[in-house]
Amino acid sequence: MTIIIAAGGTGGHLYPAVALAREFLRRDPTIRIQFVGTARGIETKVLAHEGFELRLISAKPVMGTGVLGIAKGLAAMPVSLWQCVRMVLKEKADLIVGVGGYTSPMMVVAAAMAGVPRVILEPNANPGMANKAIGWAANRVFLAFESAATSFNRARIRVVGTPVRxxxxxxxxxxxxxxxxxxxxxxxxxxxxxxxxxxxxxxxxxxxxxxxxxxxxxxxxxxxxxxxxxxxxxxxxxxxxxxxxxxxxxxxxxxxxxxxxxxxxxxxxxxxxxxxxxxxxxxxxxxxxxxxxxxxxxxxxxxxxxxxxxxxxxxxxxxxxxxxxxxxxxxxxxxxxxxxxxLRRTDAAEMIVRECYSLMGDRHDDHQSHGATGV
Missing domain, CATH: 3.40.50.2000 (Glycogen Phosphorylase B;)
Structure with missing residues (x-):
């Protein structure tokens, strides 16, 4: 099974994704985890240290970049979408996970186009624009705070906390x-x-x-x-x-x-x-x-x-x-x-992984005996 995780830019986007990746591997060590990011983000440094593979796309930030930055970010979207579609199909992805920031929207859209299950994580009390914009395309939206629920389709929301290593x-x-x-x-x-x-x-x-x-x-x-x-x-x-x-x-x-x-x-x-x-x-x-x-x-x-x-x-x-x-x-x-x-939630990653398996169907879960246990 292959899972693609689009996360990067800052540690706030990347580390919840690392925690989630490790929980998937704890449940099934045979899973292949593929991270997707950009050359300008912290992921180029951190993921090598964490032992995960990183593939780069051409996405650029849009919010908070000024008029020229917005134009460059919008212009990069078709290219990064094509890169994401090719990756989803080539890797025969079983699940796409987006963790906000400018890296994840095109990957989530590519998954929707390919009919691959896709979820997003929103760790903030007030959701970021990337996740708000892409919420419609996600099968599930995992939130850290109940206050973020008004920005998404209530039927797709699960309030679980933030995955922590x-x-x-x-x-x-x-x-x-x-x-x-x-x-x-x-x-x-x-x-x-x-x-x-x-x-x-x-x-x-x-x-x-x-x-x-x-x-x-x-x-x-x-x-x-x-x-x-x-x-x-x-x-x-x-x-x-x-x-x-x-x-x-x-x-x-x-x-x-x-x-x-x-x-x-x-x-x-x-x-x-x-x-x-x-x-x-x-x-x-x-x-x-x-x-x-x-x-x-x-x-x-x-x-x-x-x-x-x-x-x-x-x-x-x-x-x-x-x-x-x-x-x-x-x-x-x-x-x-x-x-x-x-205030702590220690089971967020476990809950997200269980829900993702449910989305993909039991046929993907060959290692249910490795299921998460309480801490």
Missing amino acids: REFLDHVKEAQLTPRTAGRRHVLIFGGSQGAKAINTAVLEGLSKLAMDNPSLTITHQTGQPDHARVQQAYRGVGIAAEVVPFLYDMPAAIGAADLVVSRSGAMTIAELTTCGKPAVLIPLPTAIYGHQMNNAQVMEAAGGAVVLPQSELTGDKLAATVTSLLKDENRLREMGTASLA
């Missing part, structure tokens, strides 16, 4: 067995898969204050490649033991080791934080289309698992003060972690 659950179990060193706190800072200059700058502005107020603090800071040298240089001589890296491949270990996380609030980040039950300071990306990152962050804040700092109000002093106040309040950190954990 099983490694996160392993680190949760490991953390439960490993006692924390008294008085020491570790903070993870990251701005999504590509980093966030605004977060990096605020951290650096508040770094001296953080070091003064938290002498035992250690930090892991993922900067993004363009800002790595600047941030790394700033940490030298400040007095904080820090690991400063451009990209984190082992996010399960990084989140699992943190007492507090400072980050953007993409849907994948929220799912990973809540899976691990981590308290967070969330700084939503203000330019995210339809404000979906703010919506995601507010869901977690309303539950008590996070503090939201809008980027428009972000300063080094404010960020340092917020982080310090949380680190020094053991009870609040514990309560936030409990609230975060209460």
